[in-house]
Amino acid sequence: MEIMPKRPLIILTGPTAVGKTALSIDLAKAVNGEIISADSMQVYRGMDIGTAKISREEMKGVPHYLIDELDPQEEFNAVIFQRLCRQYMEKIYDKGKIPIIVGGTGFYIQAVLYDIQFISQETDSDYRKELQRLAHIQGNQALHDQLRQVDPQAAEEIHANNVKRVIRALEYYHETGHPISRHNREQRERQSPYHFRYYVLSLPRPVLYQRINERVDQMEKSGLLEEVRRLREQGCTRDLVSMQGLGYKELLDALEGKCTVSEALEKVKKETRHFAKRQFTWFRREKEVIWLEKEKFASEQELLAYCLTDLRREGIIGE
Secondary structure, eight states, X not given: OOOOOOEXXXXXXXXXXXXHHHHHHHHHHHHTEEEEEOOTTTTBTTOOTTTTOOOHHHHTTOOEESSSOBOTTSOOOHHHHHHHHHHHHHHHHHTTOEEXXXXXXXXXXXXXXXXXOOOOOOOOHHHHHHHHHHHXXXXXXXXXXXXXXXXXXXXXXXXXXXXXXXXXXXXXXXXXXXXXXXXXXXXXTSOOXXXXXXXXXXXOHHHXXXXXXXXXXXXXXXXXXXXXXXXXXXXXXXXXXXXXXXXXXXXXXXXXXXXXXXXXXXXHHHHHHHHHHXXXXXXXXXXXXXXXXXXXXXXXXXXXXXXXXXXXXXXXXXX
């Protein structure tokens, strides 16, 4: 039986504010590609400033998918991303083009790249309610501390405020007696069905952290508070997945009088820096990645040229 060759796939990722957008557009134009966003927040309509969403002008005519496709009230997670991403990849392949997955949500990328099989366990609704009650009464950190006791690695990977994922990890341990991190590790050992190159952009920490601080300052000037206020007036509450995003939950606190706007923005900067640190940790653990240290390239053009040479050498694109 003839074995079908693997289809090409390009991934461009890295921590927040590292500069993925500009390179992704140049790369898409150079390789006849189209872009699928692997960002857990840019998928939401009306959430533009706090997500640093790419504008139509910045797209420069390159088709983008999973941008502005859901209302903030809708759920979005790795399972939904995997399903939609596969659909769009088929659409791009049918055009004779190359899909380029761009974004900083490593788990989403992993789900598609290695065709992760997600857990479909029957859940104990009483146990879930018990965990939800614990989070409500004692706070998210208490729930996260419970996870750290049974699965330290999962606790490192999941932020305390991501209550749904913390609960799912605890449920998995409750149901199976095994840590979910072990399941995830086993899934990562799967072979990819794609002929891929997985690029991770990086910058020195001090440079990246400065860019993060400047980005948050720019978000404030662009009207982030007004954006959060408008979403709140539209009925978006903090229990929505969308409103758990960085910049949104902190400014909701300010609108509710729990802190000042200045304090909220400083917290956004701090939490975003921590998020970037966790992203670095995630990508370092991934196999078969190519690190692109931006400070080693004299220009964006030189960086692009390096990628194109690498893609030709690996047979992802033609000469």
